[in-house]
Amino acid sequence: MSIGRMDLNLLKVFDAVFEDRNLVLAGRRLHLSQSAVSHALTRLRELVGDELFLRTGKGMAPTGRALAMAPALRDALRRIEATLGVEPFSPAQSSRRFVIAANDHVTVVLLAPLSAALLKEAPGVDLVIRPSTRLDLAEQIDLGRIDLAIGIFSQVPARLNTRTLLTHGEAILMRRGHPAARRKLQAKDLARYPLVTMSVGGQEEGAVDGFILERGLARQSEMFDRHALEEGLVATGLPPRLRVTVPHSLAIPALLRGSDMLSIVPASLAQALVRSGGELLMRQPPYPAGRSMLRAVWHRRNDHDAAHTWLRERVAAAAMAAGGGGDGQGARAAP
Template identity: 30%
Template sequence: MRHMNNLRGIDLNLLVVLDALLVERHVSRAALRLNMSQPAVSHALARLRSLLGDPLLTRQGGGLAPTIRAMELSKPLAEALAQIRTVLGPDGFEPGRTRHTFRLAMSDYGAEIVLPNLLRELRRSAPDIDLAVMQLSREGMIAGVMDGDIDVGLGVFPSLPEPILPEHLLNDDYACLVDRATLPPSAQSIDFESYLARPHALVAVHGEASTEIDAAIHAAGYARRVALIIPHWSVAPKTIAGTDLVLTVARTSLKSTLQDDRLVVLPPPIPLPTIPFGQISHRRRRSDPALRWLREMIVASVAAAAPLSGFG
């Protein structure tokens, strides 16, 4: 409480600016979050530095790095502001009348599940809300949320550090994609021996070679040959046509291949775990009304995007 006692007498608006700067670690992004001008945020930071007798944030690369004093203030400040927002209610963010930019990270698999319905609803009910979407690896999304560089990460996260707040959105299943011409006529499955004999294509954002699929194969005492590693879910199915490659991916990502008569979707020949797709954000922003609204919008958008079912 010693640090919070030092904040007595400081304008509450300055504390809101400090909290945004500690989350964003960037003046322009904090300004967007607060719907303020960059000069106004810079002026508020100068006042905070003077009042608290500490630089608070110093330039580092393209952003700002918190001082030790700022890091000590971060958690009690976020908790205090969260309590105030709870008392005042959720009306601090009005999506239909607020200009705001959210930063999201996801693969093109996640984008296909989330973005179509989300964008339609945003353009209908919150046209001044903008999205900046980037593609990062699983580890990159976690780091981005931890550092405040992104608001929400969407993907599959087997393990997460304690500061990360997860939310489950849907379960998907694995399916295999092969060229129909490489199968016996009317084949509705592929046996494990034939599966392992084929070269495999793997979707990995930054070239990671180990997956949940390989863990299951290794547990059975075998290994597969990965002949192609590609970062794009949407392009991967197109690489299978006319080859002997087999692609094992989330079934929902194969939606577009249903229009290609050359390809067939089959069940995996080995039991594989379900794919728990979810969203992550930082726990310190649990009470942020803007972020809470966005997460709720994402939940509704995913619920409206029914996963694929069946094979063939």
Template identity: 35%
Template sequence: MQTMHAMNDLRRIDLNLLVILDALLSEQHVTRAAERLHLSQPAVSHALARLRDLLGDPLLVRQGGGLVPTARAQELATPLADALAQVQSLLAPNRFDPTSAKRTFRLAMSDYGAALLLPGLVRRLREFAPGIDLQIIHASREGMVDGVLSGELDLAAGVFPDLPGELRSTPLFEEHYACLVDRASLPEGGVLDLPTYLARPHVLLEMRGSGTPEIERALTAIRERRHVAISLPHWGIAPQLIEGTDLILTVSSQGLLNIDTQRLLVVPPPFHIASFGFVLAWHKRRGGDGALQWLIEQVEGVLAKRVG
């Protein structure tokens, strides 16, 4: 009897409404959700009205210039994303054909990760999977993890020392730190010693909720501190601040491979900083998504070729 009731309930529900609800909860904006789904804004607004009536809850309420999910909507977000992922996996063809596939993936990474990954990945996609589109999201480590957990993100590339149990990951490469200095600012021989490192000002790359705790932990271990003269969230501009100054930039070594070595010098830190793994993370519920698994393989291939 319960099964019959459940079947009758399902017949009353247009499953497309759940896809629209998932997009609305992710975007928290009717227009952006409509663009993501390739629907008109009135169609999404009408669907939201039907969802409110069906679930007996406002789901999204206006606040400022956007929509904020209600407590009920927040409760629904994760199980809804899980359910849609399972349905997609169930209905997906056994074999993924990249040459004919039409799909948009949302990837999170820093501009450091983007510089390493995107040029090679985009070339692969244009050659082998021209129907695959990418949306790149810039977020802190915590923001990336939260996005993958909620289903808003498909993949996150970065440094994640403690991933939640719901997430899966694959190591892309092992990374270590290096220091970038103006060549003329060091004595002949180009050796950066610890007294010089501590005496000079530093550039810190830091996003809100992120930063480089590995460096600070290493300094704390030797009971030392550094003076940060400039803190900024953008990787790309940081090396340009070093030339002609006494500043020191301590960063992941892979980001310094294309530095102009006529004026700038890459040297080892004068104290031990633990190496770390750069990984690609996704939700375990996406294990049956052949398209996503194919994309993961492409990312692995790009970085294996570059870093190997």
């Protein structure tokens, strides 16, 4: 197919339909009628010799050809826009929607203050938070359906870029009035009292050493340092009792309330939970737990996108306010 036969506006239609999976929504994005979008798709189908999208009960499902075309075409469009300076970004006037992948820990620590800041600086900008625990996270970034993923990653492929937002260790949470609350926490307490931990995937999802690897991106699945915990309890001769494992942090205060269980969580989350409710106490682990880096990850094609650059700076500013900024020490727990 010769590029001379191609109306490049058809690629914008493809991009919008691929993003929204709906002709009406794509038309609104492009200021076109549904019939105009449908007509453009028909022309594009004739040019490439493939249906590209099939109507289903859930919207327009891309064919295999469309899935193969999408990353390169969307990358090319973003580069053209960046080169020509199309649609300069003005936060105060923008109505852009950003999609961020994050777990509830990150949402509490970073995205809540980020949202508050955006209300003042960019009242028309919308945030959509997707779960970073989804198994196709890397694919969604590749396809441009996620602008920014925030989490702990042990491996990031070259096609993606990263920025460290904050570093934090671990903390132990307990209810007020817990039998161990009036003294320094000891290793034997982690063996004596049942534990609540967070995990978003185990070996059945392909997790290895607490991380799930997909398309070169290794994301954290266990939200605690299991190796450090087990090593810290060697002297007691007892294993830890991982009594309750949850995929999110929202249940932890309710689980600890009225029980003698302890919970191992990221220190930044522990600080947020202690501040919000007043019913929990935070203590340092009685063993040398490792420190983790919370990072933002995005596709390199967005490096020079003015709106995307602005978003990354706002996220970094929220991390700085939370005690990070790339090298912050995060929350400190009482001994």
